Amino acid sequence: AQSVAQPEDQVNVAEGNPLTVKCTYSVSGNPYLFWYVQYPNRGLQFLLKYITGDNLVKGSYGFEAEFNKSQTSFHLKKPSALVSDSALYFCAVTITGYSSASKIIFGSGTRLSIRP
Amino acid sequence: DVKVTQSSRYLVKRTGEKVFLECVQDMDHENMFWYRQDPGLGLRLIYFSYDVKMKEKGDIPEGYSVSREKKERFSLILESASTNQTSMYLCASRSASGANQPQHFGDGTRLSIL
Numbered sequence: 001a002q003s004v005a006q007p008e009d010q011v012n013v014a015e016g017n018p019l020t021v022k023c024t025y026s027v028s029g030n031p032y033l034f035w036y037v038q039y040p041n042r043g044l045q046f047l048l049k050y051i052t053g054d055n056l057v058k059g060s061y062g063f064e065a066e067f068n069k070s071q072t073s074f075h076l077k078k079p080s081a082l083v084s085d086s087a088l089y090f091c092a093v094t095i096t097g098y099s100s101a102s103k104i105i106f107g108s109g110t111r112l113s114i115r116p
Numbered sequence: 117d118v119k120v121t122q123s124s125r126y127l128v129k130r131t132g133e134k135v136f137l138e139c140v141q142d143m144d145h146e147n148m149f150w151y152r153q154d155p156g157l158g159l160r161l162i163y164f165s166y167d168v169k170m171k172e173k174g175d176i177p178e179g180y181s182v183s184r185e186k187k188e189r190f191s192l193i194l195e196s197a198s199t200n201q202t203s204m205y206l207c208a209s210r211s212a213s214g215a216n217q218p219q220h221f222g223d224g225t226r227l228s229i230l
Contacts, residue, residue, distance in 0.1 A: 009156070032215055032216045034218060036218075036219075036221075041125075041223070041224075042223050042224070043120070043206055043208075043221030043222050043223045043224050044159075044206070044208075044219075044221040045221070046218035046219070046220070049216065049218060051216045090158065090159065094215040094216070095215070104149075104161070104219070106158045106159040107158055108156060108157060108158040109158050
């Protein structure tokens with residue numbers, strides 16, 4: 001079965017330290033990978049995506065993500081965390097080879113908490 | 117900037133009522149989606165529409181229907197609301213130019229069924 005896993009429900013980091021939010025996937029075909037962030041009482045906002053090319057992708061708010069094909073992972077990273085990064089983060093995979101009705105699979109989400 | 121607007125932020129309805137959730141996008145996107153979000157379960161796709169009057173069931177369509185009469189508007193209908201449909205509902209849109217395009221989300225409707 002095709003799936004996306006975010007193994008940590010919660011990640012706690014001190015402000016100024018690097019952060020990593022993990023994502024692994026199991027899909028057939030070549031995936032397109034996304035990270036979204038959700039602040040309280042808001043919808044999801046797009047952060048970054050991997051389509052092809054460079055394994056390190058840079059996105060909004062200083063975030064980046066590293067695609068690792070052999071480990072089927074797409075971990076979200078930031079060199080120096082801010083308190084304002086505290087939010088819920090979702091990894092998502094779109095399966096290629098479909099028409100516009102492409103299937104999108106979301107992970108269960110990881111709550112990131114940055115302490116001052 | 118793409119704007120996806122959901123008509124209500126909070127809604128309280130009674131068991132057995134027919135409930136309408138409305139979503140409008142302003143970027144001429146072909147694809148629109150309805151999800152429900154529950155703690156620990158992430159986002160689960162209820163229905164999506166890849167063009168006007170076209171729809172396809174998602175992972176959890178039971179108890180729901182949808183309507184897409186105009187390109188900008190996608191409605192989710194709870195035919196006979198039940199307490200297990202209490203949830204956060206998120207609408208999203210996306211360009212049909214490819215699966216590599218991100219989705220754009222509304223701010224959600226928190227629906228309580230009493």
